[in-house]
Amino acid sequence: MIKRLHIYLGLLSFTHLMVYGIAGLTASAQSSLERRKQASSERYVAFHASANATDQQVASLVFDQLKLPFTRPMPDWYLRRTAQNDLLLDFVNINGIYRVTVLEKEERLRIEEIRNSTWLFLEDIHAGTASSGAGMRLLTLWGIYNEFAMWSLTAMLLSGVYLWLSARPGLRWAQACLLASSGASVALYFYLR
Numbered sequence: 001m002i003k004r005l006h007i008y009l010g011l012l013s014f015t016h017l018m019v020y021g022i023a024g025l026t027a028s029a030q031s032s033l034e035r036r037k038q039a040s041s042e043r044y045v046a047f048h049a050s051a052n053a054t055d056q057q058v059a060s061l062v063f064d065q066l067k068l069p070f071t072r073p074m075p076d077w078y079l080r081r082t083a084q085n086d087l088l089l090d091f092v093n094i095n096g097i098y099r100v101t102v103l104e105k106e107e108r109l110r111i112e113e114i115r116n117s118t119w120l121f122l123e124d125i126h127a128g129t130a131s132s133g134a135g136m137r138l139l140t141l142w143g144i145y146n147e148f149a150m151w152s153l154t155a156m157l158l159s160g161v162y163l164w165l166s167a168r169p170g171l172r173w174a175q176a177c178l179l180a181s182s183g184a185s186v187a188l189y190f191y192l193r
Contacts (some may be wrong), residue, residue: 002166008160009152016126016149026119040115047102047109055079058102059089068098070136072179094139096122141161 010017047065049058059074070093081089087102099112117125130143164174 001164002071006156006163009159010155011148013152013156016146017124017153020149021125022119023123026123041113043111045109048107049102049104055087058087062089062100062102063091066109066111067099070094070139071098079151087159094121094128096120109186124150 045057045066047062049061053061056074056076056079059139061080063071063073068091071091073180074089077089080088082101086104089100089102091098091100094116095114096115101110101112103110125142126146128139128143129148130140130147163179168174
């Protein structure tokens with residue numbers, strides 16, 4: 001029964017194992033896979049805010065008007081201005097960034113879409129949890145599945161050790177692998193702290 005559980009958990013979380021592996025490789029090569037700075041598309045939308053509105057109020061109006069997919073309202077600490085004193089709003093999402101510049105004098109918004117590469121998308125999505133979806137059904141479902149996969153990995157680790165100990169505890173290669181991986185984990189923990 002433990003063997004079947006181990007196999008089924010592995011099959012049910014296979015997609016996530018692939019995503020975790022790609023995310024790890026992407027993080028290792030991060031310097032060569034930097035996020036794009038240039039927009040893949042640009043458009044303009046009419047927009048008017050009252051002259052006495054605060055930056056946060058303008059950001060909320062922009063968020064409500066545009067309803068950009070997979071984004072959240074802009075936090076106060078993320079507000080900034082360009083060299084021309086235009087309000088710059090970066091709505092970060094798993095696909096990249098919607099960079100919105102509030103052109104107050106022209107009464108319009110410039111919306112630039114900066115897309116992640118496939119590798120960076122997978123790196124960003126691998127850390128999603130049920131709470132990180134915050135009202136976005138698709139991201140919440142992915143987060144629930146992602147949390148299931150994390151718990152599955154823990155169960156696979158425990159069932160794998162059980163299967164090894166119940167079948168061939170004296171196998172030298174298995175003992176060496178356990179010792180090497182445990183030692184490497186402890187060494188990395190102390191090195192990175």
